[in-house]
Amino acid sequence: MLFDQVNKELELSQRHLEVLKVVVERGPIGILKLAEETGMPTHKVRYSLRVLEQEQLIKPSSHGAVAGDSVKDFLSDFEQNINELIDKAEAVKKIGTSF
Numbered sequence: 001m002l003f004d005q006v007n008k009e010l011e012l013s014q015r016h017l018e019v020l021k022v023v024v025e026r027g028p029i030g031i032l033k034l035a036e037e038t039g040m041p042t043h044k045v046r047y048s049l050r051v052l053e054q055e056q057l058i059k060p061s062s063h064g065a066v067a068g069d070s071v072k073d074f075l076s077d078f079e080q081n082i083n084e085l086i087d088k089a090e091a092v093k094k095i096g097t098s099f
Contacts, residue, residue, distance in 0.1 A: 015040065015044060015048055016048045016051055016052060018038050018040075019034060019038060019040075019045060019048040019049065019052065020048075020052055020057055020058065020071070022034055022037050022038060023052070023058050023065045023066065023067060024067045024071060027058075027061075027064065027065055027066040027067055028061045028063035028064035028065060028066045029064040029065055030063075030064035030065070031045050031046055031049065031064075033064070034049075034064075034065070049065055052065075052068070053065075053068070055068075055070060055074075056068045056069050056070040057070055057071050057074055058071070
């Protein structure tokens with residue numbers, strides 16, 4: 001369907017954000033504890049950690065993942081970025097309901 005890929009990306013982004021939230025709030029934290037805290041399987045947590053590390057939102061430490069150098073900028077821009085996505089979704093909705 002037309003929106004399948006968008007839905008998958010949003011679900012993935014949601015998972016990454018859930019992992020990031022726990023790392024920021026409770027870090028340093030390891031994979032097993034993250035899986036327990038989020039209710040996600042360890043392989044999904046591991047993938048999210050890899051993505052978040054590539055984005056410099058987290059970084060590894062000897063005691064587990066901790067907030068990264070880019071997390072403050074990410075969080076300060078978060079609301080604006082989400083609002084832009086909402087605006088785009090509203091525009092798509094308007095087009096879809098216009099015929």
